[in-house]
Amino acid sequence: MWDIVSALLGGAWVTAQLAIGSTVLGAALSFGFGLGRLSRHAAARMLSLVYIEVFRGTSLLVQLFWIFFALPLLGLTLAPMAAGVFALALNIGAYGAEVVRGAVQAVPKSQHEAARALNFKPRQAMWHIALPQALPEMLPSFGNLAVQNLKDTALVSLITLGDLAFRAESLRNFTQQSTEIYSLTLLIYFGMALLLAALFKRMERRLGRWKARRAG
Structure with missing residues (x-):
């Protein structure tokens, strides 16, 4: 049993690396494309919209297979870990971008009007007025996305990456102890x-305490 637990924990470490790497990269994509949806430039808005709709409207499994199996045919080969992180990040980033957009748009218009009255440029108003107020509203949704992303890492076992799900299936095939291993x-x-x-x-x-102090 200890050998089984040890093997599963080794797979859990790979899963943790996947989850952390893809969540951090996905958060960066979320802010980049979420703010892109609110850009004054039509090209930035269109690029962000296409990215969001494509990765929200297609299967994560197909995205993963395309990055790992199809990209090499176009001249770009990624290691299984890199392909897994990249696919997961692109997927969570598309959902996170809508979270960012919605939270920023929820900031009262009076705040933007006050920024204009103080001669803030649009970028200054975004970074110093809108985002500090929107960030606490984003976190619950980002937390849900991060947990979902952790569970989605199981799909990388299909591209031969030795994560927790891959180790569990390998151990089950070897020992036939399905109940113990999957439990x-x-x-x-x-x-x-x-x-x-x-x-x-x-x-x-x-962030809630920080926001309360700022309001005070």
């Missing part, structure tokens, strides 16, 4: 999701 796998995923949710809850509380 442990569920518990490990659940524990990782709890840690991730707790991290975002902590961030929400800290």
Whole structure:
């Protein structure tokens, strides 16, 4: 049993790297394309819209297979870890971009009018007025997306990456102990999701206190 647990924990470490890397990259994409949807430039708005609709409207599994199997035919080959992080990040970034757009648009118009009255440029108003107020509103949705992204990492087992799901299936084929192995796998995923949710809850509380101090 210890050998099984040890092998699963090794896969969990790979899953954690995938989840962290893709969540961080996905957050950057979320802000980039979410703010792009609000840009004054038509080209930026159109590019952001195409990215969001394509990656929200197609299957993550197909996206993963396209990046890992089809891109090499076009001259770009990625290692399984890089392909997994890239596919997951592109997918979560598309959903996160809509979270960013919605939160920024929810900032009261009076705040933007006050920024214009103070002679703030549009970029200054965005960075110093809109985003600080919108960020606390984004975090609950970002937390949900991060947990979903953690669960989606199981798909990378299909491109031979030795994550938690891949290790579990390999061990099951070798030992035929399906109940024990998949029960442990569920518990490990659940524990990782709890840690991730707790991290975002902590961030929400800290940002809430920071926002209250600014309002005061």
